[in-house]
Amino acid sequence: xxxxxxxxxxxxxxxxxxxxxxxxxxxxxxxxxxxxxxxxxxxxxxxxxxxxxxxxxxxxxxxxxxxxxxxxxxxxxxxxxxxxxxxxxxxxxxxxxxxxxxxxxxxxxxxxxxxxxxxxxxxxxxxxxxxxxxxxxxxxxxxxxxxxxxxxxxxxxxxxxxxxxxxxxxxxxxxxx
Numbered sequence: 001x002x003x004x005x006x007x008x009x010x011x012x013x014x015x016x017x018x019x020x021x022x023x024x025x026x027x028x029x030x031x032x033x034x035x036x037x038x039x040x041x042x043x044x045x046x047x048x049x050x051x052x053x054x055x056x057x058x059x060x061x062x063x064x065x066x067x068x069x070x071x072x073x074x075x076x077x078x079x080x081x082x083x084x085x086x087x088x089x090x091x092x093x094x095x096x097x098x099x100x101x102x103x104x105x106x107x108x109x110x111x112x113x114x115x116x117x118x119x120x121x122x123x124x125x126x127x128x129x130x131x132x133x134x135x136x137x138x139x140x141x142x143x144x145x146x147x148x149x150x151x152x153x154x155x156x157x158x159x160x161x162x163x164x165x166x167x168x169x170x171x172x173x174x175x176x177x
Contacts (some may be wrong), residue, residue, distance in 0.1 A: 004039070005032025023067050051085045061085050069162060095168055098141065104159070104167075110145040140172035 006162045009019040017024060048057040057112045058081055062068065065088045067093045068075060075084045088107045090136045094100075116139060144159060152157070156175050163173045 003032070003036075003123070004035035008032055008035075031149070051089050052082060054082065054085075058082065058085070065089065069165070078107040095171075100167075104142075104144070108146060108149070112143040114143075115139070116141065124144045138168065140171065140173045142173055142175050143177070144175060 003051075007026050008031060012019055012024075019028070031083065037048060044056075045090075047053040051061055054061055057077060058078065062085060063157065067081075067084060067088060069088075071096070075081045087103065091103070097115060101111045101113055142159075144156070144161070146155070160173070160175055163175075167173055
């Protein structure tokens with residue numbers, strides 16, 4: 001622990017004061033305890049500046065970053081909330097499949113994203129799935145699993161709402177089983 005009382009005794013003029021005097025020693029000990037508490041509080045505050053270690057200011061961090069956001073699974077423990085916060089802080093944005101797949105995997109899902117294209121002669125073959133590109137230009141089929149199981153209808157609704165809030169406005173995302 002800190003020993004500010006000892007440091008305060010060293011600051012006394014050598015001839016004028018006796019550091020061993022009982023009243024002066026008690027006063028310096030009380031002031032030293034206060035300075036020790038301030039230093040401990042400052043050290044604890046350093047942990048609150050990092051979203052990976054924050055506990056006391058976790059609610060404020062979440063408020064600033066708009067958490068909990070609608071969608072994905074709910075974070076209940078402090079560790080889950082910190083992990084969700086770190087994910088949110090590190091989000092740089094993007095429109096790639098890999099970006100969204102990474103975000104969903106960080107939230108605890110196993111994800112497969114298909115991006116079907118329209119049927120084009122010379123590109124596609126007999127038996128390929130048909131898709132009408134005149135309806136939607138960018139279309140993703142997303143298959144989600146959690147622990148190898150198909151996600152519940154409630155989870156699907158949350159993920160759909162979340163994807164709708166972060167995807168490009170001109171794209172369409174379809175969650176499949």
